[in-house]
Amino acid sequence: MINQYREKFVTPEQAAKVVQCGDWVDYGFGGGFPELMDKAVVARKAELRNVKIRGGLVIHPRIEVVECDPEQTAFQYYSWHIGDYERKLQAQGLVKFMPTLLRNLPVLYRNGHIRVDVAFVPVSRPDAQGYCGLGLSNYAWRTIFQAARTVIFEINEYFPTLQGVDGSHRVHLSEADYVVEGKHDPIPVRTYREPSLTDIQIARLVVNEIPDGACLSLGVGSIPFTVANLIAQSDLKELGCHTGTISDAYLAMYRAGKLTNRCKEQDTGRSTWNLCMGSQEMYDWIQEDAALFYPADLDYVHNPQRMGAYTNFISINGGVQLDLMGQENAESAGTRQLSGIGGQLDFLEGAFRSKGGKGFVCLASTHKKKDGTLQSNIVPFIGGGSTVSGPRTLIQYVATEYGVACLSGHTLRERAEAMIQIAHPDFRAELSQYAKEHFL
Incomplete structure (x- = not known):
């Protein structure tokens, strides 16, 4: 042939x-x-x-x-x-x-x-x-x-x-x-840094929000990867995968017997994905156990309506900044582009559409500036030049090491109060003053 x-x-x-x-x-x-x-x-x-x-x-x-x-x-x-x-x-x-x-x-x-x-x-x-x-x-x-x-x-x-x-x-x-x-170099691998104590604290809060039988979409980054490792050590069971990028996070859950895809209403028994990035072990897994996977194109995998047909569809992604209204910057530092929005909004919308679905944006409450001082990642407003990657209308849950804020269905003032509760304590007074002046 x-x-x-x-x-x-x-x-x-x-x-x-x-x-x-x-x-x-x-x-x-x-x-x-x-x-x-x-x-x-x-x-x-x-x-x-x-x-x-x-x-x-x-x-x-x-x-x-x-x-x-x-x-x-x-x-x-x-x-x-x-x-x-x-x-x-x-x-x-x-x-x-x-x-x-x-x-x-x-x-x-x-x-x-x-x-x-x-x-x-x-x-x-x-x-x-x-x-x-x-x-x-x-x-x-x-x-x-x-x-x-x-x-x-x-x-x-x-x-x-x-x-x-x-x-x-x-x-x-x-x-x-x-x-x-012709002759190629071996496939490059994608690795993640060891999780910080803050990553682990955030991941624990998110894992507590995941029910048995949930279908998971995990973004790339340290916190989603840490969530997967904690799931592997948890009592959760019968989880599924429908995600933009499949990675070693899913391999960890599979090895622990947590990832079965048996409860998925679509592609039952198989992990659905568009891209694969990870270790050589990850690449070997999709080669040796090909029947466990449903790789498909962007039209199929990133379709929010398809995600909404799952029960308990859970989307977990990282962010860079969020403001008190819930607007998210997921990809830039001022005008400097750090990454891209990718499929984050696709999967956040999919979680909104799902019965029992939840979409999480996860981030540490602060980061260290070059001079060693702390700067809050929860800000009064997204600064000029920075990207508003996620509109406030699509941000459902925000998780920091201080808790999980639910924003959907709430007023601007209620959103601000929820965001202040999960901000670092050193910045809450400043954020509260801004909220008092701008959100009646």
């Missing part, structure tokens, strides 16, 4: 010739990265101008098109979501950020709001019928390459080969214009 597609197989250097000056080229999102095509396009630097590359949340240790061209004459790099490596590049002025809700990405491509000329799609080795898995990142690939002028599959020999139980995570060689293969 594969032999009939052999004419599509070319070297990365040959495939790179399809890229033209002024093109928009999609690299994808998260752990899936077109390493060979990235290097092959760089080899054409001298003959290319104004090629615009789109990606996001990259964990690959190097993006060659950025590193090779600090003047940005041949290549310009755009990110939907700033990852750790991209943040370093951004500090050098080498990354342009594009804010979006992840669930809107397929609409942007499908309805022509943005242009894609060439798609570099990282895939797993094909099976005997010519089907490839989308590896670590289903993303919105099918929508993207249906809109692209040219589609190039890059086979990564390290990628897990799962294709989704009903083909939700697979593509076929016939859908590519060209296919490249």
